[in-house]
Amino acid sequence: xxxxxxxxxxxxxxxxxxxxxxxxxxxxxxxxxxxxxxxxxxxxxxxxxxxxxxxxxxxxxxxxxxxxxxxxxxxxxxxxxxxxxxxxxxxxxxxxxxxxxxxxxxxxxxxxxxxxxxxxxxxxxxxxxxxxxxxxxxxxxxxxxxxxxxxxxxxxxxxxxxxxxxxxxxxxxxxxxxxxxxxxxxxxxxxxxxxxxxxxxxxxxxxxxxxxxxxxxxxxxxxxxxxxxxxxxxxxxxxxxxxxxxxxxxxxxxxxxxxxx
DNA sequence: AGGACGCCCTGTTCGC
DNA sequence: TGCGAACAGGGCGTCC
Numbered sequence: 001x002x003x004x005x006x007x008x009x010x011x012x013x014x015x016x017x018x019x020x021x022x023x024x025x026x027x028x029x030x031x032x033x034x035x036x037x038x039x040x041x042x043x044x045x046x047x048x049x050x051x052x053x054x055x056x057x058x059x060x061x062x063x064x065x066x067x068x069x070x071x072x073x074x075x076x077x078x079x080x081x082x083x084x085x086x087x088x089x090x091x092x093x094x095x096x097x098x099x100x101x102x103x104x105x106x107x108x109x110x111x112x113x114x115x116x117x118x119x120x121x122x123x124x125x126x127x128x129x130x131x132x133x134x135x136x137x138x139x140x141x142x143x144x145x146x147x148x149x150x151x152x153x154x155x156x157x158x159x160x161x162x163x164x165x166x167x168x169x170x171x172x173x174x175x176x177x178x179x180x181x182x183x184x185x186x187x188x189x190x191x192x193x194x195x196x197x198x199x200x201x202x203x204x205x206x207x208x209x210x211x212x213x214x215x216x217x218x219x220x221x222x223x224x225x226x227x228x229x230x231x232x233x234x235x236x237x238x239x240x241x242x243x244x245x246x247x248x249x250x251x252x253x254x255x256x257x258x259x260x261x
Numbered sequence: 262a263g264g265a266c267g268c269c270c271t272g273t274t275c276g277c
Numbered sequence: 278t279g280c281g282a283a284c285a286g287g288g289c290g291t292c293c
Contacts, residue, residue: 002286002287003286003287006286032270059287074287074288075286076270076287076288077270077285077288078270078271078285078286078287093271110270111271112269112270112271112272112285113269113270113271114269114270114271114287114288115287151262151263152262152263153262153263153264154263157263157264160287162287162288169286169287170286170287172286174286215286226286231275246265247264248263248264249264249267250286251284251285
């Protein structure tokens with residue numbers, strides 16, 4: 001689930017429920033999710049401290065312990081963040097459980113263990129090292145156009161390339177292209193200026209509306225592609241049967257009528 | 262440079 | 278219905 005809108009929902013949740021509380025226990029259920037740290041290292045840094053603030057960049061959630069220590073969380077293809085109250089059962093696939101002194105716990109959930117957690121010292125420096133592009137919601141039209149310039153390859157793989165723009169994955173790339181009326185395989189460098197602008201101007205409202213819907217497909221408008229991406233379903237705009245094509249090794253859902261190649 | 266592929270994992274869905 | 282195959286909202290490395 002975790003693309004930009006999902007991670008923004010997690011960020012807001014952490015920000016609203018997990019800041020300024022004393023951390024009592026840190027339990028690592030599966031250390032394969034740890035990157036460049038250990039259960040001991042994690043405990044040493046977090047125990048008896050509290051979280052101060054949060055930042056989201058693309059699909060990454062960063063939580064500050066102090067200016068020089070940030071917990072960086074990534075979720076892979078499946079993941080979630082939940083608050084557990086008191087003695088409630090911890091959710092399945094909880095890989096990290098952080099317990100606060102008020103009895104609440106923050107659970108980092110990663111069913112397929114494709115997520116990763118690490119410590120970083122400087123968000124700015126780290127984002128640069130990771131070569132992540134600007135966050136999709138913090139990107140100007142001019143820079144968007146600029147980044148598209150001279151790129152070869154399909155528009156969908158360009159949108160999903162985190163070094164170009166951070167935050168867009170398979171689902172929202174499809175959603176944005178659907179609303180912009182662009183075929184996922186269309187070459188980026190063949191998009192005319194107007195179409196490229198339309199793509200930019202579609203990206204932000206789609207991501208923002210998805211956040212408003214709490215990144216929950218059930219709360220998204222039925223005019224969206226997202227609730228319809230399965231075999232035999234019809235385009236919510238024109239009724240044509242939806243089609244799929246492989247792009248960057250992932251399945252792209254699109255409407256052959258509304259998004260001609 | 263960018264596409265195709267395999268891989269890391271495990272739970273769910275698909276198709277015979 | 279049952280079972281193995283294919284697939285799933287990410288990203289990395291390798292080969293071409």
